[in-house]
Amino acid sequence: MIRTLLAVAFMGLAILPASAENVSKTYSYFSVGGRTLEELEAELNRRGPTVKSTGQRHPGATQMQFNTRIGYAEQKGTCRVAEATVTVKATVILPRWRQRARADQDTRLVWDSLSIDIKRHEEQHVRIASDYARQLERKLMRIGRQKSCAIAAGKAKATADAVLKKHDRAQAKFDRIESANFEKRILRLMRQRINRIQSGEIAG
Numbered sequence: 001m002i003r004t005l006l007a008v009a010f011m012g013l014a015i016l017p018a019s020a021e022n023v024s025k026t027y028s029y030f031s032v033g034g035r036t037l038e039e040l041e042a043e044l045n046r047r048g049p050t051v052k053s054t055g056q057r058h059p060g061a062t063q064m065q066f067n068t069r070i071g072y073a074e075q076k077g078t079c080r081v082a083e084a085t086v087t088v089k090a091t092v093i094l095p096r097w098r099q100r101a102r103a104d105q106d107t108r109l110v111w112d113s114l115s116i117d118i119k120r121h122e123e124q125h126v127r128i129a130s131d132y133a134r135q136l137e138r139k140l141m142r143i144g145r146q147k148s149c150a151i152a153a154g155k156a157k158a159t160a161d162a163v164l165k166k167h168d169r170a171q172a173k174f175d176r177i178e179s180a181n182f183e184k185r186i187l188r189l190m191r192q193r194i195n196r197i198q199s200g201e202i203a204g
Contacts, residue, residue: 022090023130029096037110049093053172060118062125065089066133066164070140070156072149079149081156084140086133090126092120102179113190121178125171132167136160 028162032043048057071083095118097111139159178185 001134006031007172022086022133023090023126023177025090025092025126028091028093030093031098033096035099035107037107040097040107040111044095048095051143058115059095060122061093062122063091063093064126064129066129066136068136068140068160070153072152074149078145078147080145081140081143081152084137084156086136086140088126088129090129092119092122092126094122109190109194110186113186117185124174128170128174132163136163139163 030047030049032040032047032049034040034043044059045057049061050056051058051061065088067089068085069083070081070087072079073082095115097115100108100111103111136159140156143152143155143159146155
């Protein structure tokens with residue numbers, strides 16, 4: 001039996017609890033200034049990461065790389081996928097407010113609620129990617145025996161292309177849903193935080 005190892009990398013930028021087994025996640029921060037909501041908004045629009053899919057700056061983003069390693073096995077004139085491992089390397093980019101201590105309580109309340117939502121949103125992108133990485137592994141293992149490893153590799157590439165297109169559509173759908181529910185979500189987070197401040201659970 002002759003075993004061949006092929007490594008393929010797929011790059012993408014998401015507009016990205018993931019499994020520790022298939023996700024490597026790190027955090028990167030950009031600083032914003034300002035002491036009012038208007039100044040904060042201007043800072044986010046000026047300093048936020050530019051998302052490739054929209055060409056615009058956002059208050060947060062996730063850079064994701066899909067790494068696919070496929071092991072092929074040749075035997076008796078046929079070739080099959082013997083192993084497939086798909087991992088996601090994600091860098092979550094989040095804002096860090098430098099002047100929180102100098103702002104009034106209302107501004108801090110809005111910012112704290114917003115920053116919680118930004119982090120949750122970006123980490124959900126990573127979870128979606130993790131789900132599709134597992135889906136891709138399963139589909140690669142189902143390719144079956146082919147007449148040559150070249151044919152098997154071609155089918156593997158077509159499979160990966162199809163799954164990653166579905167992944168991109170799922171990420172875009174998530175963004176659309178999140179955008180539509182933004183105001184309702186932030187108001188709910190603010191009410192929850194006010195309740196925690198009033199109960200003395202956290203400081204304002």
